[in-house]
Amino acid sequence: MSDQQAPESGLVEHLIELRARLMRGLIGLGVILLGLMPFSRQIYTWLAEPLISQLPNGQSMIATNPAGAFFAPLKLTFFVALFIAVPWLLFQLWSFVAPGLYAREKRLAVPLLVSSVLLFYIGCAFAYFLVLPAVFHFLTTFRPEVIAITPDANAYLDFVLAIFFAFGSSFELPVAMVILTLLGWITPEQFKEGRGYAIVGIFVLAAVLTPPDVVSQLMLAIPMCLLYELGIHAARWLVPKNKAETA
Template identity: 85%
Template sequence: MSDHEYPESSLVEHLIELRARLVRAIIGLLVVLLLLLPFSRTIYTWLAEPLISQLPNGQTMIATNPAGAFFAPLKLTFFVAVFVAVPWLLYQLWSFVAPGLYAREKRLAVPLLVSSVLLFYLGCAFAYFLVLPAVFHFLTTFRPEVIAITPDANAYLDFVLAIFFAFGSSFELPVAMVILVLLGWVTPQQFKDSRGYAVVGIFIVAAVLTPPDVVSQLLLAIPMCVLYELGIHAARWLVPSSVVKPAG
């Protein structure tokens, strides 16, 4: 029996199921948030380490907004809770849509979903452990001596979150390439033949997404070039030759 051959459910039943999944997702997120709240100051201190380590001894951040010192750690804790709860949130989404998929669609969707989560985590880890220390070292080393760096807590948080999102989403490149091949819009060979254009495009994207310094641009562009090659090989491996013909 096909996965699609099941008794039709009414719209109301689907809405009830959707509501149940949303409630479970929100409850899971709230549980993670409540568990992390007691550590909000520690989490912010950990996030600030790449910059604080580059500042003169004894120098810390400031809060130009009186409430900034209070809300910045809370804001960060919420984003960390979402970050940690992503597998649970995606599981709820998957549980809702999976009954309507064919067996083959499920077999392809599961590795793509898992890979996308792992690649996003990898991109964020790469940004924290390699990119941020290199960027802040570059910025603090080449600043004029008459300029003192007194970073604002909220501005720093917004900057770091933007970096995490840029690197996390950029590391999704192989998954996006496989999806395009699965849809029949492109073939792995076309990706290979367009490598030169892709490299130029990657450097343009890196220049747009990163701060205006060559260090962060190179640290995003080079991994993306590697991931582009990985995407070509992943598409060849995961997608049967019978479905790699471009549409049209």
């Protein structure tokens, strides 16, 4: 009877620990969200700046839905809070998983987690400061004069969030390559030999993820090609080290 109770008690302890970590993560997210709520209008104004700066003088956004002007800033504030809380949420996840990992796995997991978060943030910053101004300048410059641009607040928010997710996720390419190498599925030499196919795939992916304009496609494809090369060098650096530790 005691032998059966031991696994059950261990499972209950893990579930209690998981619940505690989830509660701490949600509480942290809630605190950040409450702190950002008074600034929701300023945050949306900041997000809209790349487009507003390209519109004719006196022209601004509209809300086709009567509640759109109210819910769009709130929706954005939640995603900003989630964006800021990612390190805290990952820390809670790591605190739950780490006790079950070996020392070597911890040494590999920590740099991968940190680098993945930093690359995602860098991808979003690249999209906001470089891609969005260039895309909106291109779209507003080459539009016919008879067409007036009156963007909807919710549609603009969905568009920008999709761009952020596309660039943030795409900038994770080196981390994905390193993980595949550590798992032994692909070697750095295979990544190097398949560079041509990878470049074609990157341009196809950029065409799918970005708006139908050449500017945003190139601004996603070119950094991804550079990140692909970075992933090859990172995988080469880790493979001999990993083999030495295994030996």
